[in-house]
Amino acid sequence: MSTMKLYIYTLILSALSTISIAQTVDCSRTATLHGSTAYDTEGTAYLERMLDGSVQLRLGADFKADSGPDVQVYLSNDSTSIAGGVMIVDLGSSDGIAHFSGEITFQLSDVDIDEYDYLVFRCIQFNAYWGGGTWSEGDCGGGIDVPIDTTGVDVAVCPPSLVATTDWASEVTVCPTDGIPDSVELRSSIEVDLGVDYSFLIVDGSGALTAVVETNYYDFEGSSLDTQYVYGVSYKGALDYSLGAVLDSVTADSCLELSSLTTFLTVIKEDCDSTVMVSCPESTTATTDWASEVTVCPTDGIPDSVELRSSIDVDLGVDYSFLIVDGNGALTAVVETNYYDFEGSGLDTQYVYGVSYKGALDYTLGAVLDSVTADSCLELSSLTTFLTVIKEDCDSTVMVSCPESTISSFGGVQEVTVCPNDGLPDSVALSTSIEVDLGVDYSYLIVNAEGNLTAVVEVDHYNFEGSSLETEYVYGVAHRGTLDYTLGTPIDSITADSCAQLSSLTSFLTINKTNCAPTHTCLETNVATTGWVSEVNICPSDSIADVILFINNQAIEAGDHYAYIITDTMRQVITVAQGASYDFEGSGDATMRVYGVSYAGSLDYSVGVSIDSITADSCYILSDSMLYLTVNKTNCDIPVDTTTFRSVSGRIVTASGEAIAGATVTASGTLSATTDAEGYYTLDSIATDVAVTIVATYDDLAANGMSSLDLILVTRHILDIEAFSDPVQLIAADVNGNGSVSSADLVVMQRVLLDLDSGFSGQPSWQLLDAGQELDLNILSSGVAQQITIEAGTTNVTEVDFVAIKTGDVNGSVSVE
Numbered sequence: 001m002s003t004m005k006l007y008i009y010t011l012i013l014s015a016l017s018t019i020s021i022a023q024t025v026d027c028s029r030t031a032t033l034h035g036s037t038a039y040d041t042e043g044t045a046y047l048e049r050m051l052d053g054s055v056q057l058r059l060g061a062d063f064k065a066d067s068g069p070d071v072q073v074y075l076s077n078d079s080t081s082i083a084g085g086v087m088i089v090d091l092g093s094s095d096g097i098a099h100f101s102g103e104i105t106f107q108l109s110d111v112d113i114d115e116y117d118y119l120v121f122r123c124i125q126f127n128a129y130w131g132g133g134t135w136s137e138g139d140c141g142g143g144i145d146v147p148i149d150t151t152g153v154d155v156a157v158c159p160p161s162l163v164a165t166t167d168w169a170s171e172v173t174v175c176p177t178d179g180i181p182d183s184v185e186l187r188s189s190i191e192v193d194l195g196v197d198y199s200f201l202i203v204d205g206s207g208a209l210t211a212v213v214e215t216n217y218y219d220f221e222g223s224s225l226d227t228q229y230v231y232g233v234s235y236k237g238a239l240d241y242s243l244g245a246v247l248d249s250v251t252a253d254s255c256l257e258l259s260s261l262t263t264f265l266t267v268i269k270e271d272c273d274s275t276v277m278v279s280c281p282e283s284t285t286a287t288t289d290w291a292s293e294v295t296v297c298p299t300d301g302i303p304d305s306v307e308l309r310s311s312i313d314v315d316l317g318v319d320y321s322f323l324i325v326d327g328n329g330a331l332t333a334v335v336e337t338n339y340y341d342f343e344g345s346g347l348d349t350q351y352v353y354g355v356s357y358k359g360a361l362d363y364t365l366g367a368v369l370d371s372v373t374a375d376s377c378l379e380l381s382s383l384t385t386f387l388t389v390i391k392e393d394c395d396s397t398v399m400v401s402c403p404e405s406t407i408s409s410f411g412g413v414q415e416v417t418v419c420p421n422d423g424l425p426d427s428v429a430l431s432t433s434i435e436v437d438l439g440v441d442y443s444y445l446i447v448n449a450e451g452n453l454t455a456v457v458e459v460d461h462y463n464f465e466g467s468s469l470e471t472e473y474v475y476g477v478a479h480r481g482t483l484d485y486t487l488g489t490p491i492d493s494i495t496a497d498s499c500a501q502l503s504s505l506t507s508f509l510t511i512n513k514t515n516c517a518p519t520h521t522c523l524e525t526n527v528a529t530t531g532w533v534s535e536v537n538i539c540p541s542d543s544i545a546d547v548i549l550f551i552n553n554q555a556i557e558a559g560d561h562y563a564y565i566i567t568d569t570m571r572q573v574i575t576v577a578q579g580a581s582y583d584f585e586g587s588g589d590a591t592m593r594v595y596g597v598s599y600a601g602s603l604d605y606s607v608g609v610s611i612d613s614i615t616a617d618s619c620y621i622l623s624d625s626m627l628y629l630t631v632n633k634t635n636c637d638i639p640v641d642t643t644t645f646r647s648v649s650g651r652i653v654t655a656s657g658e659a660i661a662g663a664t665v666t667a668s669g670t671l672s673a674t675t676d677a678e679g680y681y682t683l684d685s686i687a688t689d690v691a692v693t694i695v696a697t698y699d700d701l702a703a704n705g706m707s708s709l710d711l712i713l714v715t716r717h718i719l720d721i722e723a724f725s726d727p728v729q730l731i732a733a734d735v736n737g738n739g740s741v742s743s744a745d746l747v748v749m750q751r752v753l754l755d756l757d758s759g760f761s762g763q764p765s766w767q768l769l770d771a772g773q774e775l776d777l778n779i780l781s782s783g784v785a786q787q788i789t790i791e792a793g794t795t796n797v798t799e800v801d802f803v804a805i806k807t808g809d810v811n812g813s814v815s816v817e
Contacts, residue, residue, distance in 0.1 A: 025048045025049070025050060025051075026048075026050055026051045027048075027113070028046055028047060028048040029047045029113065029135040029137070030044060030045065030046055030135070030136050031045045031118075031119050031132075031133030031135050031136065032044060032133050032134075033063065033119070033133040034131055034133060035131040036128070036129045036130060036131055037436070037460065039131060040065065040066050040131070041064075041065040041066070041132070042062070042063070043059065043060050043062040043064055043065075045057065045058070045060065045063070045119050046058040046059075046060065047075075047113055047119075047135060048113075049113045055107075055108045055111050055113050056105050056106060056108060057073070057075075057105070058103070058105045058106075059102075059103060059104050060103055063101060063102060064101045065091070065100045065121060065130065066100070067098070067100045068092055068125070068126070068130065069123070069126075069311075070092040070123060070125050071090070071091045071100075071122070071130050072087050072089070072121070072123075073088045073089050073091060073106075073121055074087050074120045074122065075088060075111065075115070075120075076116055076119075076120045077117050078120070079120070079132065079410065080120065080129045080132070080411075081120070081129075081190060081191045083159065083161070083189055083190045083191075085116065085120065088106055088108065089106050091121075092123075116135065117134065119134075119135065124168070126313075127187065127216070129191070158235055158252075158254075158256055158257035159190050160257050160259065160260070161189050161190045161198070161257070161259045162188070162189040162232075163189075163231055163263065164187050164265055165184055165185050166185045169265075171265070171268065172266070172268070173268045173269075174220045174267060175269075175270050175271075176220050176221050176223045176224070176225065177225070177272060178272040179221070180358050181219050182220040182221040183217045183218070183219045183221075183315045184217065184219075184265075184267065185313070185315075186213060186215075186216055186265070188200075188232050188259070192234065193461070195214030196425065196427060197236055197425070198232065198233070198234050199212050199214050199232070199233055199235075200212070200213040200214075200230055200231070200233075201213075201230070201231045201241075201247060201258075202228055202229070202230055203228065203229050203247050204227075204228055204229075205226055205228075205229075206709075207247050208245065208246060208247075209241060209242070209243050209247060209249075210223075210228065210243060210244075211243070212239070212243075218230075219318075220267060224269070225270075227268055227269060228269075229264050231247065231258060231259045232259035233252075233256060233259065234257040234259075235252035235254070235255065236252060236253060236255050236256075237253020237254045237423070238252065238253050239252050240253075246707040246708070253424060254424055279377065280374075280376075280377040280379040281356050282356070282381065282382065283310045283311050283312045283314075283320075283354050283381045283382075284311040284354075284381055284382050284385040285308065285311075285352055285353055285354040285381045285385065285387050287307050287387050290309065291387075292386070292387055292388065293388045293390065294306055294388070295389075295390045296391060297393075297394030298345045298346065298391050299344075299347070299393050301343070301498075302343065302480050302481055303341050303343050303440060303441075305341045305440055306340055306341075306342060308322045308335065308337075308338055308340060308352060314356065316336050319357060320355065320356050320357070321335060321336050321354070321361060322335040322336075322340065322352055322353070322354055322355075323335075323352070323353045323355055323363075323369060323380075324350055324351070324352055324389075325351050325369050326350055327349060327350075327351075329368050330366050330368060331363060331365050331366065331367055331368070332345075332350065332366075333365070334361070340352075346391065347391040349388065349389065349391060350389045350391075351387065351389070353380060353383070354380070354381035355372060355378060355379070355380050355381065356379045356381075357374035357375075357376070357377065357378040357379070358375060358377050358378075360374065361373075362375075402441075402478040402479055402480060402496075402498075402500060402501035403478050403501065404478070404501050404502075404503065405432045405433050405434045405436075405442075405478060405501075405503045405504070406433040406504050407431070407433075407444070407474055407475055407476045407503050407507055408431050408507075409428060409509055410429040410431055412431075414509060414510065415509070415512065416509070417512040417514055418464045418465075418512070419514050419515075420464050420465050420466060420467045420513055421466075421469070421515060421516060421517045422516035422517065422518070423465070424465065425465050426463060427462070427464075428461060428462055428463075430444050430457065430460050431460070432503070436478065438459055439458030439459070441480060442476060442479070443457065443458050443476070443477055443479070443483055444457040444458075444462065444474055444475070444476050445457075445474070445477055445494070445502075446462065446511075447473050447475065447491050448471075448472055448473075449470060449472075449473075451490050452488055452489060452491070453485060453486070453490070454467075454472060454487065454488075456483070456485060456487075462474075467513070468513070469513045469514075469515055471510065471511065473508045473509065474508060474509035474511065475503045475508050476502070477494060477500055477502050478499075478500070479498075479501070480498035481496050481497020481498045482496065483495075483500070484496060520560050520600030520601070520618040520619050521560060521619070522560070522598040522599055522618075522620055522621045523554055523621065525554050525562075525596050525598055525624075526552065526623045526624045526627035526628075527551070527594055527595055527623050527627065527628055527629050528551055528627075528629055529548055529549055529550060529551065530549045533629075534627070534628070534630065535629070535630040535632065536631055536632065538585075538631060538633060540584050540585050540586055540587045540589070540633050542585075543585070545585050546583060546585045546587075547581050547582070548581060548582055548583075548629075549581045550577065550594060551580070560599065560600035560618070561599050561600065561601075561603070562596065562597070563597050563603060564576070564577040564596055565577075565594070565597055565611055565614070566592055566593070567593050567594075567595065568590060568591075568592060568593070569592075571593070571595075571610055571611045572608055572609065573607050573609060573611055574607065577594075584631055587633075589633045589635055590633065591630065591633060592631040592633075593629065593630055593631070594628060594629040594631065595611060595622060595625075595628050596622070596623040597614060597620055597622050597623065598621045599618075599619065599620035599621075600617065600620070601617025601618040602616065602617050603615075603620070604616060643687045643689065644687070644688045645684070646687075646688045646796050646797065647682055647684045647685075647686065647796045648667060648683040648686055648694060648790055648796075649680070649682040649683070649796075649797070649798050649799075649800065650665075650680070650694075650799055651675075651678070651680050651681070651799075651801050651802075652675050652679045652802045652804055653679050653801075653804065654803070654804050654812075655728045655803055655805060655812065658816055659675075659678045659679030659816075660675055660679050660698055660768075660804045661676060661677045661678075661679060662675060663679075663681070663698040663768065663802075663804070664696070665695070665802075666695050666696075666697075667683050667693070667790075668690075669695075671684075671685065671686060686790075688792070688794070691789060691792045693788070694788040694790060694800055695768075695786070695787045696768035697766075697768060698768060699765055699766070700766055701765065702757075702759045702760055702765045703752050703753055703755070704765070704806065705806045705813050705814025706752065706808045706809055708753070710749065710808060710810050710811055711746060711750065714733050714741065714745065714749065714810060715746065717729075724777075724810070725777075727775035727779045728775070728812075729810045730777065730780055731767060731769070731775075731779060731780070732805050732806060732807060732809055732810045733808075733810050734780055735748045735749055735752075735760045735761075735808050736763070737761075737762030738762065739780045739781060740781075748760055749808050760808065763807045765806070765807055766805065766806055766807065767784070767786065767804070767807055768786065768802040768803070768804050769784055769786055769805065770785040770786070770787070770802065771802055772788075773785045
């Protein structure tokens with residue numbers, strides 16, 4: 001038994017051991033209980049500390065709650081979530097209590113009376129918030145300390161979570177080869193909106209991502225027989241991932257919190273023979289509050305949607321359906337959801353059963369109930385426990401009552417602040433004081449300051465991201481039949497088929513808006529060339545490239561964007577350099593100047609006009625008008641050159657044979673070439689009478705191709721658990737360039753992975769080596785050849801090849817696409 005489960009069971013046993021000796025209460029806190037939108041909970045709870053220091057939880061004589069299979073009671077610091085809380089007792093049948101009304105006392109162990117602010121009732125089987133209350137400050141001190149938001153800006157927080165399946169099991173076995181759905185329920189320890197700010201991640205044994213799931217279920221049928229693992233991720237904004245990449249490569253717009261890497265759901269696969277009989281559990285069927293009888297009015301033109309319930313946890317429409325039959329036992333409908341609308345179904349009494357099955361359900365409407373079959377197994381619910389639907393002939397002209405309500409966000413909050421223009425979701429929870437079916441007989445109305453309707457919402461939340469900055473207000477409307485409205489008209493113009501009752505006009509939710517649009521940065525700079533030279537001399541007429549490298553005093557791009565502007569001596573724009581260099585060969589004899597501009601958005605300029613006329617979409621700052629780079633021109637005579645020339649060519653690929661495009665190859669630091677898409681390069685015009693040294697370089701993000709798996713492999717090599725057998729791994733692991741692989745290399749790799757350092761201390765991001773050298777396991781001590789010498793007197797030389805090794809990527813996972 002796990003430590004967590006043992007702790008929970010200890011609390012349950014302690015709670016069930018009530019003390020019969022009367023003691024005096026030293027101090028107490030009280031909570032008025034309330035239900036959720038779906039379940040009733042009422043009465044008073046008492047958290048009491050006795051004179052001997054013990055603590056007890058007492059539910060008063062007025063306590064009453066809807067019953068459920070495993071309604072667990074928690075002390076928590078979240079009004080609706082049990083995350084981080086402590087369980088007191090399971091009121092359901094699993095512990096033999098089944099106590100849902102009247103007074104009862106539970107003794108608590110190791111609980112501080114001031115430690116928690118809320119009492120939370122939660123049904124684990126249905127993953128539903130049942131109800132709860134807020135503890136008063138009482139006479140013990142403590143109480144709720146609500147933080148005040150002085151910024152008016154929501155801070156994105158992603159809570160940690162744990163992942164399991166039904167009954168919080170951490171392991172499940174499926175048969176993915178038998179042609180029968182293997183839908184596994186996925187659970188998280190926190191209450192979240194799946195697909196909005198929480199998803200489940202499925203990985204294989206190597207830690208590679210195989211699927212991202214945005215619902216509470218995933219069907220493993222048809223997957224391989226390899227064991228898979230399910231984690232969870234809490235995030236804000238859009239989730240960014242690539243299937244096949246490692247788990248920790250997943251990112252999001254704002255924040256991201258992976259579930260515990262030691263607490264996950266293991267999905268074990270078995271190769272099952274599809275002919276083996278699959279078990280279909282028996283069930284019982286009822287409606288809300290487990291009533292076995294309900295009365296409807298199917299002739300009044302108003303929906304009669306009845307909730308259908310089963311005593312087992314199932315996937316409706318996958319392996320469970322509800323069967324509706326008439327008084328003769330003939331099948332009239334098969335329902336694959338939790339609701340069925342009996343409006344228009346006639347006045348004859350009908351009965352609802354359930355059927356648990358595997359594969360496809362086979363039935364014929366009008367046939368008898370027991371004629372229903374399925375592919376593998378089928379189990380009808382108990383024929384003595386069913387839901388009876390009684391029909392009444394209601395006059396549709398009778399006025400139907402629509403109750404009045406009040407509106408708030410969760411916890412009774414009447415005012416919230418959002419940032420609708422920061423590109424991040426602003427989903428606000430909506431709550432009403434009455435129990436309703438959203439979209440069936442209740443809707444939320446969003447209006448502007450003039451009282452005109454801007455949106456109608458039929459779910460319990462609304463995303464205000466992208467709305468205007470004007471304050472909006474949320475009301476509710478209880479209605480019968482179809483709601484009739486026009487956006488942009490006053491709220492009181494809304495009508496419905498039978499009745500429509502607006503929520504109290506004095507009780508509404510105010511949505512304040514804050515302008516959180518991203519700001520742009522532009523920084524002042526000055527310009528020079530390498531070595532901070534402010535003047536250079538070139539010969540633009542000798543047919544030899546005159547590439548000048550530029551630099552600004554920010555050392556990096558200043559602000560959002562940066563460009564170098566080339567002008568004449570009168571500061572008239574000639575061109576804008578695309579990058580930090582420009583080839584002045586063929587630019588004429590006139591002196592030129594180079595300035596810089598830091599800007600955001602798009603740069604707006606015209607050739608031939610003053611540099612001072614340049615503008616940009618957002619902000620822009622020209623470099624100092626007195627600090628520029630002067631480019632002087634000399635009319636150089638082209639000497640007669642009797643030198644003969646040759647070319648050098650080759651290819652650059654990774655150790656796995658993947659072509660490296662965009663690498664730079666230089667000959668003795670003068671001539672250079674760039675590899676094409678297939679990794680090939682050619683260096684022309686190399687004098688034949690001198691020896692040259694060929695060097696190749698390729699730059700990339702230091703962390704590219706690196707993951708926690710590389711750290712594990714290096715650690716196993718250092719500890720001699722699994723030493724490297726490939727010289728390429730040794731070269732990649734020596735990230736500090738000291739000729740050995742040690743814990744010092746691990747420290748450098750960790751700092752790069754954590755984005756504490758942008759590069760390695762002693763190596764470039766890629767090492768390009770002479771492909772012709774012999775590599776063995778002594779390569780670090782014998783030395784790595786990173787250049788190739790071409791002797792004088794040779795003619796054209798081919799196959800001067802390099803092999804590219806990504807520093808830090810010892811498992812060779814890097815992609816150069």
